Amino acid sequence: MPIHPNSHGSVKERIGTIEKADRFPPRTTRQNLAASRSLRTLLAPLEELSAHSDRLFAAHLGWQDQKGVSGMIPRFLFTGPGDRGSFLRVGLFAGVHGDEPSGVEAAVELLHRLHADPGPALGYELFVYPVCNPWGFAHDARWLKSGTDMNREFWRGSDEMEVLVLEGQLMKLAFDGIVALHADDTSSGLYGFAKGHQLTRHVLEPSLEAASRFLPRNFDKSIDNFQANAGIIEDGYSGILGAPPTQKPRPFEIVFETPHRTENSLQVEAHVAAILTMLESFRSMIAEAQNI
Ligand SMILES: [Zn+2]
Numbered sequence: 001m002p003i004h005p006n007s008h009g010s011v012k013e014r015i016g017t018i019e020k021a022d023r024f025p026p027r028t029t030r031q032n033l034a035a036s037r038s039l040r041t042l043l044a045p046l047e048e049l050s051a052h053s054d055r056l057f058a059a060h061l062g063w064q065d066q067k068g069v070s071g072m073i074p075r076f077l078f079t080g081p082g083d084r085g086s087f088l089r090v091g092l093f094a095g096v097h098g099d100e101p102s103g104v105e106a107a108v109e110l111l112h113r114l115h116a117d118p119g120p121a122l123g124y125e126l127f128v129y130p131v132c133n134p135w136g137f138a139h140d141a142r143w144l145k146s147g148t149d150m151n152r153e154f155w156r157g158s159d160e161m162e163v164l165v166l167e168g169q170l171m172k173l174a175f176d177g178i179v180a181l182h183a184d185d186t187s188s189g190l191y192g193f194a195k196g197h198q199l200t201r202h203v204l205e206p207s208l209e210a211a212s213r214f215l216p217r218n219f220d221k222s223i224d225n226f227q228a229n230a231g232i233i234e235d236g237y238s239g240i241l242g243a244p245p246t247q248k249p250r251p252f253e254i255v256f257e258t259p260h261r262t263e264n265s266l267q268v269e270a271h272v273a274a275i276l277t278m279l280e281s282f283r284s285m286i287a288e289a290q291n292i
Contacts, residue, residue: 037138039131043074046108049115055079056115061165071135073165076128078114080121087125088286090177091170092275093241094129096151098136098143102264103181103256106271113272120276123283127173132241133162152239171244177203177252177282180241181271183260189218190270191231196243196253201232203252203281208232210277211270215262252282 043058050058057077064070079087092110094103107130114121131137135145144150144160153163170178178196190211194200208217208231217231226233242253256274258267 037140039074039134039137042104042108042131046076046111049112050076053115055118056111061169063161063165065161071161073129073134073162074131075169076111076130078111078118078121078124078126078128080114080118080124080126082123086123088123088176088283089125089127089173090179090279090282091173091175092126092128092179092181093132093166094181095131095133095137096180096241097149097182098131098133098139098141100142100181100183100260101137102183102258102260102267103271104130104137105264106181106268106275109268110272110275120279124279127169127175129166129169132166151241152237154239154241155245156239166241167244170242174247175243175251177278178241178243178254179275179278180255181275182255182257183267184224184257185260187218187223187257187259188261189216189220189231189259190274191218191223191228191233191257192274193226193233193236193255193257194253195234195236195255196250199285200252200254201234202285203278204232204254204256205230206281207254207256207274207277211256211258211274213273214266214270215259218259252278254278 046056047058050056055078058075059077060072060074062070062072092107094107107128111128133144133150135141136143142149144162146160148160150160150162153160154167158164190208192204192208194204218228219230220228222228223233226235236255240255243251256271258270260267
């Protein structure tokens with residue numbers, strides 16, 4: 001199945017195509033995102049900002065498969081201040097499960113805040129994929145259109161276009177850090193999965209602490225059937241969105257989970273606080289390592 005990123009019409013045309021599948025009419029305010037489920041409504045303010053920004057760029061990933069079915073995964077690039085020669089590259093992925101809007105809104109909110117104040121992105125090149133499963137987002141569904149859970153399909157020879165396109169990104173960009181935002185309706189508190197680089201838990205720990213200003217942390221000994229330690233799980237499902245198995249050295253890889261049944265705006269704030277803290281912790285960890 002051929003993939004032709006960025007080769008099918010303008011950004012506006014591609015977003016328009018996706019929007020035809022939406023069940024709800026477009027809304028005009030960012031406050032109504034969870035209800036509106038419109039990609040155009042969600043992304044229009046960022047598109048507008050990126051058209052006039054020297055830090056924020058829209059570079060969406062479009063494709064058409066052999067049967068002529070087209071699709072698009074939105075992607076934004078944010079370049080923080082700092083020395084261009086030594087950027088840390090982080091991938092932020094939200095909306096893998098289309099019925100978990102808080103991560104989607106947090107990814108969008110983060111870009112708005114960084115555009116207003118780029119300081120927290122010092123030394124970073126951020127690739128943000130706010131809606132990895134556009135069909136699921138439009139239909140308030142966990143699954144891809146095929147009925148598959150996208151987050152069990154990575155690096156297993158999947159033929160799902162969304163998975164292939166994101167695997168291509170993960171291979172090509174070889175991120176130093178990968179963050180996936182999720183919400184769990186069986187958890188009463190915040191927690192995260194730490195994978196990849198052995199120092200990952202030291203990136204996750206302060207981010208849980210920062211996010212707990214908004215929502216409680218889950219201190220259960222077992223979360224989602226995994227052994228947990230103060231909200232940190234060092235295990236996980238196979239097939240989740242993550243670095244290519246062959247990538248060396250391993251990046252830090254975090255799946256950050258908010259409790260889905262709590263107030264959405266608090267989940268958004270918790271996600272944003274967590275990401276900003278991860279960026280800060282990882283940057284200082286790298287700086288320390290370079291000074292040794
Ligand atoms: Zn999820």
